[in-house]
Amino acid sequence: DGAEKQRYVKLGAGPPKIVASNTYGLNIVLTMLVSLSKHRFWHWTKKMLDENNHTLEVQLLGARMLLTDDPENIKAVQDTQFAEVAKSKFQHEIFKHILGDAVFSMNGDEWKGEITFLKHHMSRVRDSDFDITEHHTKNGFQLLAHPEIDAFDVIDRLQLDVVTQIFCGESTNSLTSNQQPFRSAMDTLLRIASFRQLMGAPGVYLRDDWLAPRATREIDNYLNAFADKAYSRKAEGHSPTLVDDLILKGKPRGNVKNAVISTLLAGKDPTTTTLAWAYYETARHPAVFKRMKAEVEEHIGVDRLPTQKDLHKLKFIRNVIKETLRVHHPLGFNARVPVKDMTLPRGGGPDGKSPVAVLEGTQIIYGLLSLQHREDIGVEDVSVWKPERWETWKPSSQWEYVPFNHGPRICPGQQFANMQMEYFFARLCQEFESITLRPDSPSQEGKVRLELNTKMAYPVYANAVPRVRT
Numbered sequence: 001d002g003a004e005k006q007r008y009v010k011l012g013a014g015p016p017k018i019v020a021s022n023t024y025g026l027n028i029v030l031t032m033l034v035s036l037s038k039h040r041f042w043h044w045t046k047k048m049l050d051e052n053n054h055t056l057e058v059q060l061l062g063a064r065m066l067l068t069d070d071p072e073n074i075k076a077v078q079d080t081q082f083a084e085v086a087k088s089k090f091q092h093e094i095f096k097h098i099l100g101d102a103v104f105s106m107n108g109d110e111w112k113g114e115i116t117f118l119k120h121h122m123s124r125v126r127d128s129d130f131d132i133t134e135h136h137t138k139n140g141f142q143l144l145a146h147p148e149i150d151a152f153d154v155i156d157r158l159q160l161d162v163v164t165q166i167f168c169g170e171s172t173n174s175l176t177s178n179q180q181p182f183r184s185a186m187d188t189l190l191r192i193a194s195f196r197q198l199m200g201a202p203g204v205y206l207r208d209d210w211l212a213p214r215a216t217r218e219i220d221n222y223l224n225a226f227a228d229k230a231y232s233r234k235a236e237g238h239s240p241t242l243v244d245d246l247i248l249k250g251k252p253r254g255n256v257k258n259a260v261i262s263t264l265l266a267g268k269d270p271t272t273t274t275l276a277w278a279y280y281e282t283a284r285h286p287a288v289f290k291r292m293k294a295e296v297e298e299h300i301g302v303d304r305l306p307t308q309k310d311l312h313k314l315k316f317i318r319n320v321i322k323e324t325l326r327v328h329h330p331l332g333f334n335a336r337v338p339v340k341d342m343t344l345p346r347g348g349g350p351d352g353k354s355p356v357a358v359l360e361g362t363q364i365i366y367g368l369l370s371l372q373h374r375e376d377i378g379v380e381d382v383s384v385w386k387p388e389r390w391e392t393w394k395p396s397s398q399w400e401y402v403p404f405n406h407g408p409r410i411c412p413g414q415q416f417a418n419m420q421m422e423y424f425f426a427r428l429c430q431e432f433e434s435i436t437l438r439p440d441s442p443s444q445e446g447k448v449r450l451e452l453n454t455k456m457a458y459p460v461y462a463n464a465v466p467r468v469r470t
């Protein structure tokens with residue numbers, strides 16, 4: 001209409017290419033639902049992006065969604081135009097039951113305060129983290145040695161036990177006790193939330209407590225019990241955990257619940273997803289595991305535990321992790337909204353190379369998996385998992401490889417996550433002779449289960465043969 005045209009004129013840029021839809025986008029909603037249920041969502045978005053110069057708009061039930069995997073646009077959103085975009089209030093609403101008022105949906109000064117506090121606890125690795133990680137790794141490895149147990153599940157429990165002890169002061173010990181109700185409630189809510197997020201504004205009107213009343217109740221009970229215990233524990237003044245620090249500062253119960261949930265989600269899920277994909281790929285590539293083992297034997301041996309300094313020497317293991325973050329980006333997508341009408345550098349004009357107008361109210365969704373699988377700007381055999389490629393190749397720009405974000409909203413847990421992943425593989429090399437995917441382990445080819453993270457669609461079954469120690 002005329003008013004909209006005026007806005008484009010003012011911005012000096014045209015609208016993005018709009019992918020045709022009928023009846024308020026119902027056909028797109030349907031295709032989206034089908035692709036989600038078939039674990040093919042990101043493949044569906046990749047096809048649309050490849051066919052439309054990598055930036056396009058879809059209109060869903062009256063809401064606008066700008067989809068892009070152009071590195072220039074991602075750079076703008078994360079860095080050069082950081083102040084022009086925000087986490088949407090819809091997102092806050094959608095994740096309320098899971099995230100409470102956690103950092104992920106905060107903006108402005110509120111976000112700055114929270115991230116400063118979180119960074120203090122998350123953006124470093126302490127010596128004591130190694131002892132705690134080792135304790136739970138041992139428990140995890142005992143389960144991994146059973147070929148009938150899903151490796152994804154073991155790794156998820158391992159990360160849960162580690163981060164709850166390090167950041168919340170008390171481990172869930174899910175590897176040695178039964179914590180299934182909480183974990184499956186969380187999975188249910190995450191599935192619902194990622195769907196609601198993709199729906200844009202209409203997703204706000206769906207409610208978790210209607211769709212999954214039991215799961216919502218279970219999470220709340222769990223968090224309450226966790227907070228009760230934290231308050232009754234005598235918080236230590238010397239180097240307190242994140243949760244104990246909140247209690248020492250006299251923060252209310254709500255803050256404690258938010259911190260626990262942030263840690264469980266941000267601190268566990270992407271690490272689990274990356275580790276599980278790396279384990280799966282390693283189990284399919286025996287030569288890679290052999291090289292990793294040789295590296296560990298050369299730099300550490302098998303008779304002592306790895307230290308921080310040792311981990312820095314494991315270049316090949318680092319490449320295994322980097323390559324996994326490239327091929328199996330654990331977040332897959334990310335979202336922001338413009339705070340007012342704005343332009344992004346690319347997606348306008350007939351070839352999509354000119355700036356594009358993005359009107360207030362649009363949900364900007366940028367695809368990180370599809371970015372890192374772009375044949376035209378990526379690397380040869382872009383979708384093939386080949387850790388050794390990092391010995392001779394690096395992305396031509398940091399905006400073509402974005403596992404942890406760049407710019408102000410970079411992940412504060414990057415160093416901690418890398419330590420967890422490197423430690424896991426270093427110890428795996430020390431404790432196991434070989435890891436091979438079982439022939440009856442379902443193929444994950446072309447499938448990703450989107451639950452806020454890019455989880456595996458099916459369980460992972462591998463024969464992990466322990467080293468015989470004499």
Ligand code: HEM
Binds near residue numbers: 266411416
């Ligand atoms: C492989 C592991 C990990 C990956 C790939 C990863 C990646 C990311 C990314 C891409 C973001 C930005 C999200 C956004 O823009 O909305 C993020 C945010 C965050 N991450 Fe991580 N992360 C990992 C592990 C961790 C760990 C272990 C912790 C904590 C110990 C952590 C804590 C956080 C927090 C608190 C945020 C929110 C930052 C904010 O909103 O400003 N992450 N992470």
